[in-house]
Amino acid sequence: MAALLEVRGVTKRFGGFQALSDVSLEVREGERFGLIGPNGSGKTTLINCISGALGTDGGTLVFRGKDITRLPAHQRTRLGICRSFQIPRPFTSMTVLENLCIPLEYAAHGQVPRSAVASEAMEILRLMGLDAKAQARPADLTGIDMRKLELARAMAAKPRLLISDEAMAGLSPAEVDAILPILFALNERGITIIMIEHIMRAVMRFSQRIAVLDAGEKIAEGTPEEVVSNKRVEKAYLGE
């Protein structure tokens, strides 16, 4: 399998704080990739660097063989990188359906004919089990539906790489079991997925490979089994 995304030696500083130091990893086409690490280890910062919300202070990002290090976020989305937010950020003045029309009209511009935008959005909502709420406002959604909307909107951008930033944080075990199959289904449709998660049960079940960040450095990478038996990982999570 070829590499879809290559992160080469990415470094990010916030003033005197080193958030990421020389992080390298490779995500292959079609892969389910897990990214874990204790709080403050730099997971979301790395995602922000990959999606373009933050610039990097060093290193390169290569997506589908193209250097994207200097591209603004919206152009990366058009190339096929889309992320969902840890705390859902819906477009509050729009209905659930209209929320999906924005990425369909912008990120997927040219891929979806104008007349098909609404039906395409409805199709995605159905896939997510949100079709009954199409005309609702985001403010009227439950917590889990809000997470589904966040994923649905990212899907509408027609990504090749979907970055799911803690899509399941704060959900009950039953709700986690409702979101996981959705992510599996998306992966089966050929979408590469990077999952950032604190819920170990979910990441372990979902990921084919996992990278572990601690204090801005990658300390381990491998299959879920390899990662859990890694001494450094154990130390990062549990201390000496």
Next chain:
Amino acid sequence: MKKTVPLWVVLGVVVAAFLFTRLGGNRYIYFAGYFVLQYIVLATAWNVLGGYTGYVNFGTAAFFATGAYTALVLILAFKATLPVQIVAGALTAGLLGLGIGYLTLRLRGVFFSIATLALSVVLQTVVSNWEYVGGGKGLSIIRPKAPALFASHAEYLFVVMVLLAAASVALAWWVQNSRVGRGLAAIRDNEEAAECMGVPTLRLKLFATTLSGCLMGVAGTPFPYYVTLVEPGSVFSLDYAVNSLAMPMIGGTTTWVGPVIGAVLLGTAQQVATVTISSELNLLIVGIVLVAFVMLAPQGIVGLVQRLFHRRSR
């Protein structure tokens, strides 16, 4: 077919306004009508940036004055006709909008607003010290003869303003219902999420500041002939900033119709108050109405109507 409808509406409104001037009648009607129409343009322009995109501009007067002073310079230098002044005013104010957008759009929320307010103050200082356009004491100009078909300049300016107002509203309507308008709404709701969904936020915001500035400038271009005395104190008046913000807020900021409703209501109320009570009472009225709306109907009249309608349909 649907796309040409606004064009016909604009044309129809202008022809109707022209026929109305043929009826003659009290000149004051045209003077007061012009005042209200000018605010339809300003409120609509403000709303493109403030309502659609969510960036509150306190510098309306700066753009309005750019239009007015561009017109004045053209009159002084070339005796340019009004259509030329309008095009030039639109271009200069649009350019100012683009430049200011580029410099300030990295600022969000209240910081952007402060920057636009500062722009107004800076420009006023510059103009007050520019002798060619009369400096701080202003300059009187004489209107040329009214063009053919018009009884006087008041009627002519009135019809021109009707055209400008109708065109601005049509433009705002178009923006609101276009892909661009939906992109602007996404920026207003959540800028970071919009960017992540492929919306080129910087480019769209620059479009909004340019269009908004351009229309505000357009509203100012006929001003020299309207008042015939151009002085910084009145051109840079706080009234413009306050009114063009209050009118969309009262009417409703998310649609094209809100600023029109707000401008007609507030503009008329101010004219009535000026004639019947006192000309100093204007801003007091605006203030009271604005506070009442912010507290009782934050979505404006349009939001109020929509809510009533929703309740009934349920």
